[in-house]
Amino acid sequence: MGYTIAQKIIKDHLVVGDLTPGSEIALKIDQTLTQDATGTMAYLQFEAMGIERVKTELSVAYIDHNTLQAGFENADDHRYIQTVAKKHGIRFSRPGNGICHQVHLERFSRPGKTLVGSDSHTPTAGGIGMLAMGAGGLDVAVAMGGGAYYLTMPKMIRINLTGKLPDFVGAKDVILAVLKKLTVKGGVGAIIEYGGEGVKSLSVPQRATITNMGAELGATTSIFPSDEVTLKFLKAQDRAEDFIELSADSDAKYDAEYTLDLTTLVPLAACPHSPDNVKTVSELSGLAINQVCIGSCTNSSMQDLLAVAEILKGKTIHPDVSLSVSPGSKQVYTMLAECGALADLISAGARILECACGPCIGMGFSPQSAGVSLRTFNRNFLARSGTADANVYLVSPETAAASALTGVFTNPTKLGVAPKLELPEQYLINDNMIEMPAQDGKEAKQVCVQRGPNIKPIPVGKPIDRDLKTTIALKVGDDITTDHIMPAGTKVLPYRSNVPKLSEFCFTVCDKEFPERAKRLGDSVIIGGVNYGQGSSREHAALVPSYLGVKAVVAKSFARIHIANLINFGIVPMTFVNETDYDKFAEGDGIEIVDFANAVRTKEKVTLGNTTTGQTAELKLNFTKRQRDILLVGGLLNYTKNNA
Ligand code: MIC
Ligand code: SF4
Numbered sequence: 001m002g003y004t005i006a007q008k009i010i011k012d013h014l015v016v017g018d019l020t021p022g023s024e025i026a027l028k029i030d031q032t033l034t035q036d037a038t039g040t041m042a043y044l045q046f047e048a049m050g051i052e053r054v055k056t057e058l059s060v061a062y063i064d065h066n067t068l069q070a071g072f073e074n075a076d077d078h079r080y081i082q083t084v085a086k087k088h089g090i091r092f093s094r095p096g097n098g099i100c101h102q103v104h105l106e107r108f109s110r111p112g113k114t115l116v117g118s119d120s121h122t123p124t125a126g127g128i129g130m131l132a133m134g135a136g137g138l139d140v141a142v143a144m145g146g147g148a149y150y151l152t153m154p155k156m157i158r159i160n161l162t163g164k165l166p167d168f169v170g171a172k173d174v175i176l177a178v179l180k181k182l183t184v185k186g187g188v189g190a191i192i193e194y195g196g197e198g199v200k201s202l203s204v205p206q207r208a209t210i211t212n213m214g215a216e217l218g219a220t221t222s223i224f225p226s227d228e229v230t231l232k233f234l235k236a237q238d239r240a241e242d243f244i245e246l247s248a249d250s251d252a253k254y255d256a257e258y259t260l261d262l263t264t265l266v267p268l269a270a271c272p273h274s275p276d277n278v279k280t281v282s283e284l285s286g287l288a289i290n291q292v293c294i295g296s297c298t299n300s301s302m303q304d305l306l307a308v309a310e311i312l313k314g315k316t317i318h319p320d321v322s323l324s325v326s327p328g329s330k331q332v333y334t335m336l337a338e339c340g341a342l343a344d345l346i347s348a349g350a351r352i353l354e355c356a357c358g359p360c361i362g363m364g365f366s367p368q369s370a371g372v373s374l375r376t377f378n379r380n381f382l383a384r385s386g387t388a389d390a391n392v393y394l395v396s397p398e399t400a401a402a403s404a405l406t407g408v409f410t411n412p413t414k415l416g417v418a419p420k421l422e423l424p425e426q427y428l429i430n431d432n433m434i435e436m437p438a439q440d441g442k443e444a445k446q447v448c449v450q451r452g453p454n455i456k457p458i459p460v461g462k463p464i465d466r467d468l469k470t471t472i473a474l475k476v477g478d479d480i481t482t483d484h485i486m487p488a489g490t491k492v493l494p495y496r497s498n499v500p501k502l503s504e505f506c507f508t509v510c511d512k513e514f515p516e517r518a519k520r521l522g523d524s525v526i527i528g529g530v531n532y533g534q535g536s537s538r539e540h541a542a543l544v545p546s547y548l549g550v551k552a553v554v555a556k557s558f559a560r561i562h563i564a565n566l567i568n569f570g571i572v573p574m575t576f577v578n579e580t581d582y583d584k585f586a587e588g589d590g591i592e593i594v595d596f597a598n599a600v601r602t603k604e605k606v607t608l609g610n611t612t613t614g615q616t617a618e619l620k621l622n623f624t625k626r627q628r629d630i631l632l633v634g635g636l637l638n639y640t641k642n643n644a
Contacts, residue, residue, distance in 0.1 A: 021156075030057045031113060033060050036065050037066050039118060041138075046084075051145040053089040061082075064100050064356045065357045065363070068490055073498075083447060089444070090437055098329030101119070105124055115132040116149050119536070122537075128234075131221060139568065142640065152189065155255040156193060156252075156254045159195070159260055161199055162260070163198055170398055172268075172299055172397070175214075181258065199227070203423060212298045266411075267411055270394035290321065290368055292322075292401075296375070296378060297328065299376035307421060308398075309342075311398065318404065323351060324350070325352050326359070362384055362386035362489030362490065363489070363493065366385055374400050461546055464551075465596065467593065467597075468552065468596035469590075470590070471588065471589070473526060474518075476527070480510075481535035482562060506548060519548060546570055551571065554619060570633075575622070576619060581617035602628075
């Protein structure tokens with residue numbers, strides 16, 4: 001039997017397990033990346049492991065999320081990451097160098113290699129044929145230390161692309177079409193592979209837009225073949241030696257296959273507040289807009305921004321619209337400046353922001369009250385923009401630019417004939433903002449790691465008690481995102497390395513009283529719906545509830561990275577055997593699981609009693625032996641220490 005692309009890379013890196021979908025596997029990790037909002041915690045954890053040097057082929061620490069420095073906190077964290085990286089053998093991408101996924105794609109990604117990153121959009125590098133996965137910071141810390149990365153062997157989904165994209169229809173429209181079909185749960189437990197003759201017509205940055213938003217499908221990762229288009233990109237980045245060819249065997253088996261004819265695609269938009277709430281731009285045509293934001297790790301490549309500049313050239317954006325443009329990397333930014341496209345953007349009225357995540361993570365540029373914002377980003381979750389009642393739509397750069405000119409939703413295909421965009425034969429290579437680590441030995445020993453006062457010790461979990469007898473502190477519905485659990489934005493992000501302070505914001509998007517109530521209760525549980533914890537990889541969405549005393553989350557189902565994070569921080573994730581039992585529990589009810597520790601140790605099912613109403617529900621405990629051991633001792637840090 002033949003293998004899929006992902007199976008080939010997995011086979012080459014397999015340390016534990018086999019290719020049976022649903023079973024536990026562990027992979028050797030070649031590269032890691034961190035960003036600053038999750039990185040501080042990841043490096044604190046790495047330091048706690050007491051390992052001198054990273055054991056990967058390459059590890060890079062990026063600064064791209066917390067770049068609005070409204071106080072000392074973010075700058076302190078940057079300095080900490082810079083010095084800790086220098087000491088332990090990690091390259092440091094300085095603030096201003098760009099968004100981690102864009103820079104990694106340009107300068108470090110390699111077909112056939114494995115990458116874990118403490119950011120859910122790490123699969124961006126799947127666009128070059130890399131097996132790239134998002135994970136919690138602690139998992140990334142373990143990988144830096146040479147430990148394997150544990151995950152559930154995914155099933156394989158193939159999307160065959162046929163035809164060629166029409167003018168003014170972009171890679172964003174491809175992934176929005178996939179999201180419309182498969183939904184935000186459609187990729188859970190799966191790797192999405194793209195194939196078919198349509199692949200050849202997509203550049204590496206376009207492929208990366210598609211794999212980037214595979215995160216929104218809930219997929220473990222997404223991947224494209226590595227072919228002559230890949231080689232061309234690597235050559236243009238002066239990295240031809242990193243190329244290997246990779247494709248699926250003709251008799252590879254997939255668990256599901258879909259076909260998407262690129263020729264038939266039209267401009268699409270994901271409507272508030274979910275990336276799978278997709279309509280055609282024509283359906284929305286004429287709807288007034290207030291703001292347009294172009295950038296993010298999804299759509300900030302040279303190709304994207306050249307298309308935008310071409311549409312805006314010689315024109316002025318509509319008086320009712322405020323337009324931001326954040327180039328994805330210093331490479332993109334400099335090249336835009338050199339070719340004159342930057343001047344076209346500026347003279348059309350764009351407000352140019354630094355190359356960073358910016359508005360995507362609510363770091364400035366929040367829309368006006370009840371504003372309509374068109375963004376080329378990947379997430380439009382409630383309140384993520386920083387304005388609770390804003391309506392955020394996700395669109396392609398072409399739709400964003402066309403609409404910025406008219407002040408209403410505008411189908412870019414109405415603009416006439418698309419100009420021919422020439423992609424560079426050679427990108428501008430200047431890695432001067434990537435700082436190399438100190439040499440192993442004396443030089444590294446001399447590096448003094450600098451910690452600001454905002455960096456507080458990581459709370460350590462406690463072993464599980466014999467019985468679980470506590471109260472439901474919160475009950476939430478389906479598709480709760482990590483942005484609900486642990487919001488981001490300018491006010492909260494500076495505290496990513498200060499868990500006590502961060503806890504004041506936990507779940508406040510859903511319920512302002514939650515932090516106080518959880519503290520008052522001492523310990524508690526949360527009841528959730530389907531796909532609990534979708535979205536980002538931020539382990540703070542587990543670490544902070546754990547700090548607030550949450551012992552277990554009982555849900556209808558969980559998102560992949562979040563369930564791993566819950567286990568890593570000693571919160572027991574359990575699912576209802578019968579989903580309708582969800583209705584038997586309400587906030588404030590007392591609950592009980594007798595012999596809880598023993599159940600976590602050995603049982604596959606357990607009874608949850610509602611001590612307020614007397615009702616019961618059967619719960620599933622679907623854990624591997626290793627996960628059970630981690631939970632019993634109160635989390636992965638304790639587990640790692642105990643096994644050291
Ligand atoms: C996001 O897009 O939500 C983030 C911010 O990049 C997160 C990581 C974080 O919360 O720091 C992610 O996607 O993992
Ligand atoms: Fe940054 Fe937004 Fe990409 Fe997250 S999704 S890495 S916040 S640009």
